[in-house]
Amino acid sequence: MRRQSQNNHRRLATAKILFLLMFLVIGGRAIQLQVLQGAKLMRLGQRQHLKEWIVLPKRGALFDRAGEPLALSMESQSVYARPHRIQDPHQLSGSLAQILNLPVADVKQKITAEKPFVWLKRQVSSMEAEKIQALNADGIGMFYEPSRQYPQGQLAGQLIGFVGRDSEGLEGLELKYNEYIRGETGSSITERDALGRRVLVQGVEGLHIPPGSDVHLTLDTSIQHIAEKELEASIVKYRAKAGVAIVVEPFTGEVLALANYPSFDPNGYAKESANQRRNRAVTDSFEPGSTFKTILAAASLEEGIVGKDDLFYCEMGKYPYAGKIIHDTHPYGWLSFSKILQVSSNIGFTKVAEKLKKDRYSRYIEKFGFGQLTGIDVPGEVAGAVRKPESWSAIDLATHAFGQGISTTPLQLVMAYAAIANGGFLMRPYIARQVISPQGEVVLENQPHVVRRVISEKTAKLLSSMLQDVTNEGGTGVMANVEGFDVAGKTGTAQKADPVRGGYAAKKRVGSFVGFVPANNPRLVALVLIDEPEVNVYGGVVAAPVFRNIAQGALRHLAVAPERAAPIPAPQREPEMSRRVAKRNNAGTPDLSADATPDFVGLSLREALEKAQTLKLKLRLQGNGYVVKQSPAPGGRWSEDETFVLNLQG
Amino acid sequence: MGATVSAPARRTTSPKRERSGRAERRGRRQIFFTAFLGLGLIAVVLVHVWLRLQVVKTGYVLSTASKLQSHLEQENQELKIELATITSPDRLESLAHRRLGLVQPEKGQIIILP
Numbered sequence: 144m145r146r147q148s149q150n151n152h153r154r155l156a157t158a159k160i161l162f163l164l165m166f167l168v169i170g171g172r173a174i175q176l177q178v179l180q181g182a183k184l185m186r187l188g189q190r191q192h193l194k195e196w197i198v199l200p201k202r203g204a205l206f207d208r209a210g211e212p213l214a215l216s217m218e219s220q221s222v223y224a225r226p227h228r229i230q231d232p233h234q235l236s237g238s239l240a241q242i243l244n245l246p247v248a249d250v251k252q253k254i255t256a257e258k259p260f261v262w263l264k265r266q267v268s269s270m271e272a273e274k275i276q277a278l279n280a281d282g283i284g285m286f287y288e289p290s291r292q293y294p295q296g297q298l299a300g301q302l303i304g305f306v307g308r309d310s311e312g313l314e315g316l317e318l319k320y321n322e323y324i325r326g327e328t329g330s331s332i333t334e335r336d337a338l339g340r341r342v343l344v345q346g347v348e349g350l351h352i353p354p355g356s357d358v359h360l361t362l363d364t365s366i367q368h369i370a371e372k373e374l375e376a377s378i379v380k381y382r383a384k385a386g387v388a389i390v391v392e393p394f395t396g397e398v399l400a401l402a403n404y405p406s407f408d409p410n411g412y413a414k415e416s417a418n419q420r421r422n423r424a425v426t427d428s429f430e431p432g433s434t435f436k437t438i439l440a441a442a443s444l445e446e447g448i449v450g451k452d453d454l455f456y457c458e459m460g461k462y463p464y465a466g467k468i469i470h471d472t473h474p475y476g477w478l479s480f481s482k483i484l485q486v487s488s489n490i491g492f493t494k495v496a497e498k499l500k501k502d503r504y505s506r507y508i509e510k511f512g513f514g515q516l517t518g519i520d521v522p523g524e525v526a527g528a529v530r531k532p533e534s535w536s537a538i539d540l541a542t543h544a545f546g547q548g549i550s551t552t553p554l555q556l557v558m559a560y561a562a563i564a565n566g567g568f569l570m571r572p573y574i575a576r577q578v579i580s581p582q583g584e585v586v587l588e589n590q591p592h593v594v595r596r597v598i599s600e601k602t603a604k605l606l607s608s609m610l611q612d613v614t615n616e617g618g619t620g621v622m623a624n625v626e627g628f629d630v631a632g633k634t635g636t637a638q639k640a641d642p643v644r645g646g647y648a649a650k651k652r653v654g655s656f657v658g659f660v661p662a663n664n665p666r667l668v669a670l671v672l673i674d675e676p677e678v679n680v681y682g683g684v685v686a687a688p689v690f691r692n693i694a695q696g697a698l699r700h701l702a703v704a705p706e707r708a709a710p711i712p713a714p715q716r717e718p719e720m721s722r723r724v725a726k727r728n729n730a731g732t733p734d735l736s737a738d739a740t741p742d743f744v745g746l747s748l749r750e751a752l753e754k755a756q757t758l759k760l761k762l763r764l765q766g767n768g769y770v771v772k773q774s775p776a777p778g779g780r781w782s783e784d785e786t787f788v789l790n791l792q793g
Numbered sequence: 794m795g796a797t798v799s800a801p802a803r804r805t806t807s808p809k810r811e812r813s814g815r816a817e818r819r820g821r822r823q824i825f826f827t828a829f830l831g832l833g834l835i836a837v838v839l840v841h842v843w844l845r846l847q848v849v850k851t852g853y854v855l856s857t858a859s860k861l862q863s864h865l866e867q868e869n870q871e872l873k874i875e876l877a878t879i880t881s882p883d884r885l886e887s888l889a890h891r892r893l894g895l896v897q898p899e900k901g902q903i904i905i906l907p
Contacts, residue, residue, distance in 0.1 A: 212877045217870040269871075294877030334852065342852035343859060368882035699903075752904045 194335045199289050200326035201354030202310055205303060205317075207364045208399075208576065212294055213303055214317065214409075216310075219266035219290035222275055224254045226261065228282030235280055239263060242274045254282075265308065266290045291317075293409045299367050299400075300407035301422040302521065302574065314420060315409075316358065316574065319522050323578045323586060326355030356586050359577045361397035366390055369696035370402040374671065377689045378404050381654075381676035387424045387553045388689065390669045390697060393561040393659060395591040396570030398519070399667065399697070425519060428527040428550035429672070432637025433487045433619075433682070434657045435546025438559060439496055440484055441606055442507035445598045448498050451605060453480045455491045462490040465537035469493055485612040487619050487634065489545045496544035504543065505532040510597045511559040512569050513551050519572045520589065527551040546637060547647075556657055557670040559597075563607060564631070564659040564668050566600040568593045607631045611662045614687075623656055623687035625694045627705025631665075632658020632690065634682035639675070652680035656687040660694045666703050669693055742777035743770045743789055751789055759783075766791040 176184060205214040222243065229235060236251035243250070243264045253261045266288060267275070275285060289310045293303065304315015312321035329352030334342045370388040378386045390400040407419040421427070443449045460474030471488050483491030496504060508514070514529030528550040535543070542548035554572060562569045571592040578587035598606075610631035614620040619634040639651035655672040659665040671686040671693070679685055741758060743751045751770055755762045763786050772790040775781050878884070889895040 211880075212873060215870060215874050215877070217874065218867055292874045294874045295881045296878075296883070298881065298883065340853075341856045341859075342849055343855035344848050344852035365882055368886070372883075372886075705903075749904060 192334050192336075193332050194339075194341070196331050196333055196341065198329040198331060198352040199287060200310055200328045201352070202289060202291065202306070202326050203324035203355035203357040203581075205324075206357060206359050207362045207367075208360060208397075209364065210359075211364045213299065213360070213362070213364075215292050215294065216289055217292060218287045220269075220272040220275075220285040221265040221288045222263040222267055222271075222283065222285050224261050224263050225282045225284070226254050226256050226258060229254050230281060235283070238278060238280075239275075239283070242271055242278070243267065244271075291409075295364065296410065297406040297408040298364065298371065299362060299402070300409050301403045301420060302362070302401050303409055304522075305409040305412040313412075314522070315422065316360070316521065319520055320358050320575060320578065324355040324358055327352055354581050356578045356580045358575050359579065360574055361392075361399065361576050362401070362574060363399045363697075363700070365700045366693070366697045367400040367402060369700075370400040370669075370693050371404075371406065373689045373692040373696075374402050374404050375406070377671075377673060377685055378676075381673060381678040381685045383673045383677070383685070384675040385423060386674055387427075387672045388670065388693060389424055389553055389557045390667050390693060391557055391561050391572060393564035393570075393665045393668045396558070396561065396572045397576070397591075398572055398574045400693075401574070422521060422523060424553045425517075425521050425524040426552075428525055428552050429653050429674075430549065430637045430640065431546040431551050431556055432635035432653065432655065433489075433545055434556060434633045434635035434655050435549065435551070436484065436487065436492050436544070437563065437606065437610065437633050437657075438507060438511055438513075439492055439499070439504060439544050440480075440609065441511075441563060441598050441602060442504055443480075443495050443499050444605055445507070445602045446499060446503055449480045449495055451479070451481045451609060454478065455480065455483060455488075455494050457483070457488050457490045460490070462493060464493055464541050467538055467541075469541055481609045481612055484609050484633070485615075485618045487613075489541075492544040493541040496540050501532040501535050501540050501543075504540070505535075507597075508543075508549070510569070510595065511555075511562065512594065513549070513555055513559070517552075517554055517558055517572050518592075518594075519554060520575050524554075525552060527555060546635060553670050553672050556655075557668055560632075560657045560659060560670070561668045562597045563603050563610070564665040565603075567596050567598040567603045569595050569597050607659075607662055610658065614658065619681075619683040620656060620658070620687050622683060623658055623690045623694075625660055625691050625698065627707050628660050628694075628698065628703075629662035629706060630658055630660045630691075630694070631662035632656055632687075634687060636680055636682045650680075651675050654680055654682035654685040656682050656690045658690055658694075660698065661703070661706055663706075666701060667694065667697055669697075740775050740777050740779045740781040743773045743787065744777060746770050748791060751791075755787070761786040763788045764791060765789065 199218065202216040204212055204216070206212055222239075226232075232251060232254045236247055236254055239245070239254070240247040240250040245264065250263065253263060263283075264271075267285075272285060275283065288308070291306045291310070293300070293305075302315055304317040304319075305313055306317050307313050311325065312318040317324070332345075334344050336342055370390060374386045374388045377383070386402075386404040388400065388402040389398065391398055401422075401424050403421070403423050405419045407415050412420065444451075454477050457471060457475035457478050459476060460471045462469045469489050471490050473486070475486065475488055475491070478486070478488060478491055480491075480495070483495070508529055514526055516524050516526050530539075530549075539548055558570065558572055571594050573589040573592075575587070575589055577585050577589075580586050608631075610633060611629050612618055613633055614623045614630040620630075620632050623630055623632050623634075633656070635653070635655040635657070637653045637655070638647040639653060640646070641648040641651075653672060653674055654676055655670065657668070657670040659668040669690055671689040673682075673685045673689075676685045741754065741760070743754065746754065747769055748764070748767065751762070751764075754760075761784075765788065768791045770789045770791055774788040775785065
């Protein structure tokens with residue numbers, strides 16, 4: 144019994160020692176793995192089950208003033224090959240070429256190259272991506288890459304600009320506001336399983352990389368479309384080389400439209416030439432020609448050198464000055480200052496410039512912002528070439544008077560006219576209203592900014608009235624007239640310098656028109672410039688109608704009511720309407736005796752208005768559709784001062 | 794009578810036997826305690842494993858949801874682009890002209906209401 148107990152104790156002690164040794168071995172191994180080799184093993188382990196996921200930058204969007212998207216970002220897939228892993232390059236190259244619509248030889252060359260990695264095609268369509276996925280070929284894979292889309296195509300292409308493959312802005316607003324809209328590249332370490340699938344055991348917080356901010360522009364897509372369409376139509380019609388149209392809000396400096404021709408689609412920027420990509424409105428300067436006479440007129444009126452009705456002798460079309468002969472298109476004798484502006488007499492303006500003197504004229508050229516950057520938030524702006532008065536030769540005073548020998552950008556010129564339109568303030572133009580962060584905070588806001596007062600309100604008003612004469616009968620800009628509105632503006636037909644031979648090219652001209660409408664309460668200032676038209680060169684013919692069409696469309700879009708009622712055409716009865724309405728009167732021809740109350744019942748709203756206008760009646764309208772009831776009732780007596788109340792339905 | 798019988802019986806238990814009984818009970822308590830500790834430890838380990846499995850399972854769910862979210866965001870963006878493309882002024886104007894035969898209003902067709 145005792146011996147058995149001793150045996151048990153011995154066995155127990157042996158087991159204890161055994162377990163103790165085992166624990167010691169295990170503990171020692173644990174120390175070796177966890178402490179001595181811990182860091183190294185941890186690294187090896189993490190390499191196997193942790194993966195860094197790169198979160199691509201999400202570029203912010205560009206919107207017009209109404210929230211229409213002009214540039215958006217999405218992710219596209221790009222196909223790559225790892226040539227060393229490809230088993231059968233011959234067969235695979237055929238399939239890949241067919242899916243990706245590439246030449247077989249090109250694909251084969253790429254997938255047999257002695258390189259560890261080659262791109263086969265960047266940013267493929269979702270259909271192509273699906274087919275590549277289905278192919279499930281070893282050594283062929285796809286990466287997600289950000290891709291920039293411009294849903295409006297070529298609309299404002301040069302202004303918006305474009306981004307490169309790495310999602311960095313390269314031109315236009317994409318470049319200017321790149322730091323705000325770029326977004327940040329982020330990464331997140333996540334666990335992955337044996338099949339390489341992502342297992343988000345740490346949650347999704349790390350995956351949320353804030354996207355870039357959105358830019359809201361002052362641009363109006365509808366006005367931009369009208370400007371581009373009308374500009375192109377004129378350029379095609381007159382076989383011109385290029386053109387620019389700008390529409391600006393005169394009191395704020397907001398750019399509503401900025402159109403360039405030739406057009407440019409940023410969706411395929413690589414295929415387009417540098418000539419198409421150029422935003423001529425800010426990067427090109429040109430000799431403005433007669434549109435610059437307005438600047439001299441403003442300076443002379445402001446300085447009190449001339450009055451609206453002061454007379455000048457225009458030398459019957461030929462005026463010897465500083466050893467040269469200055470010509471007018473038509474011979475004129477005595478003309479008032481306002482008439483000189485209306486007919487755009489070079490001789491008349493030379494004489495005005497002689498009275499003003501070059502120093503004062505030069506000061507106003509500078510005050511109107513010529514020779515300086517306007518400060519618009521678009522890259523690539525140039526200042527134009529304006530010389531100091533000290534370097535002017537004797538003839539320069541005359542040539543500067545009619546806008547030659549000086550160069551301006553289209554934007555500078557339109558802003559100078561905006562200063563006349565708004566009562567004398569030179570405004571800084573801007574295109575981006577706000578930059579808004581993904582959290583909804585306003586990161587940047589452009590406000591209207593007055594650069595300086597250039598002329599007094601009185602001078603601006605007087606000059607506006609003189610510029611209205613330019614678009615009236617007898618002026619050079621009659622074709623700019625917008626029905627129902629008073630238009631103030633000026634035509635220009637400038638000679639172009641010949642860079643090869645020197646001097647001016649014999650046939651090359653720049654036709655332009657700059658103006659604002661309605662003249663007395665301007666809602667928009669617009670410039671149209673047609674470069675090297677062949678069929679007709681005059682600004683009053685090639686550019687003024689474009690101004691009219693843009694202004695007409697823009698005013699309608701902005702719901703600006705005409706100042707004068709348009710003449711009402713003879714009404715035309717439509718058979719469908721006759722069927723719908725049983726009782727009808729002919730709207731245009733009064734069918735009543737002198738004192739019988741006219742009958743409006745059964746007429747449509749338009750017909751009733753036309754009839755009331757013809758009969759010079761006052762109306763009060765209630766409802767829409769067709770007149771079902773009127774007061775006073777038809778047939779009875781009525782007085783001319785009485786207001787007719789029409790109830791409409793339907 | 795009963796008391797006289799039980800008293801000698803109590804006296805017959807030897808102190809040695811009593812000691813071994815106590816040791817046996819202590820040993821049994823130790824075994825129970827060790828077993829309880831072992832079972833507790835196993836339970837903790839099992840709970841830990843179960844929790845870890847739940848975390849991994851939730852990780853998969855999150856991963857799937859995150860992928861779906863990305864996919865839907867991408868689809869949403871594609872739809873925005875498509876909408877903006879098909880409602881571009883250029884396309885709308887051309888459709889209005891060609892398909893619907895709409896034209897710009899003529900002179901006098903626009904009447905401003907008083």
